[in-house]
Amino acid sequence: MPYKYFKYKNIIYIITEIDKISSIDFYKTLKTFESLNEVSNMRPKRRKEFICGRVCTRHLLNKLNYGSVNIPTLNMDGTPRWPPGITGSISHTQKMIAVCICSTFYYGTVGIDIETIMNTEQSNAVAELIFNEPEFFENRPKSMFNYNRELYSTIIFSAKESIFKAIYQNSGCYFDFKNICLINYSDILSFKIMSTISEKWCINRVINVFFDIFEETVLTLVLEN
Numbered sequence: 001m002p003y004k005y006f007k008y009k010n011i012i013y014i015i016t017e018i019d020k021i022s023s024i025d026f027y028k029t030l031k032t033f034e035s036l037n038e039v040s041n042m043r044p045k046r047r048k049e050f051i052c053g054r055v056c057t058r059h060l061l062n063k064l065n066y067g068s069v070n071i072p073t074l075n076m077d078g079t080p081r082w083p084p085g086i087t088g089s090i091s092h093t094q095k096m097i098a099v100c101i102c103s104t105f106y107y108g109t110v111g112i113d114i115e116t117i118m119n120t121e122q123s124n125a126v127a128e129l130i131f132n133e134p135e136f137f138e139n140r141p142k143s144m145f146n147y148n149r150e151l152y153s154t155i156i157f158s159a160k161e162s163i164f165k166a167i168y169q170n171s172g173c174y175f176d177f178k179n180i181c182l183i184n185y186s187d188i189l190s191f192k193i194m195s196t197i198s199e200k201w202c203i204n205r206v207i208n209v210f211f212d213i214f215e216e217t218v219l220t221l222v223l224e225n
Contacts, residue, residue, distance in 0.1 A: 009106075009223060010107070011106065011107070011110065011221075014099050015114070017097075018094075018096065018097055019095070021056075026055060038074050052097050060100075066086065069086065072088070085103060085104055087103075089111050089112040089162075089166075091113045091114045093115060095116070096116075098114040108170060109167070110166055110221070110224070111162035112219070113159075118157075123149050123152075123153035130178060134181060134183070135181060135182045141184065151213070151218070158219070159189050159191065163222055166207075166222040173198045173201070178194070180194070188210050190207070190208055192204060192207075210223075
């Protein structure tokens with residue numbers, strides 16, 4: 001099965017195509033969750049994405065010798081309920097699944113996001129909705145001049161999605177994407193919180209985001225203590 005494993009700063013993450021997950025793994029995992037009303041009441045497309053994410057999670061748990069740990073179920077808000085001592089994040093496009101997990105010994109909260117590179121219309125809409133002025137394509141860091149508008153917009157949007165997942169997982173707080181602003185890019189993206197979200201996520205705190213680009217897809221990853 002074409003799972004692609006990657007290591008980055010004490011975590012491991014996995015990427016695969018939804019349609020290449022074996023039916024045996026899929027239905028075995030589906031059986032594990034079939035008694036949960038939250039899953040049985042999902043629309044078929046959403047249920048497929050949910051189960052595929054859990055298949056990938058099981059592979060990661062096995063890879064890290066957590067084979068006896070239960071696959072995460074759902075919290076009331078629909079986020080994964082991770083077992084004690086483990087944290088993680090799950091994301092998907094229409095075609096791809098990405099999952100990361102790690103021990104809470106290393107990180108208290110993580111966020112992963114995967115996005116198909118946007119078209120021009122999507123790029124313009126996203127910029128209008130979630131970009132601050134310093135983040136506009138015309139104002140992008142010199143180190144990102146080799147990215148076109150569509151790729152740049154996808155990277156910033158995905159990074160903010162990953163940041164949101166990490167902060168929400170830790171605090172349960174919602175916030176506007178414009179409350180996070182890109183301030184630098186060298187090897188990683190650096191964003192600053194513009195106004196306090198919670199006691200831990202205060203104004204001027206800097207959050208770093210790793211990203212990668214492959215096969216018309218952008219992946220972003222946040223790791224925070």
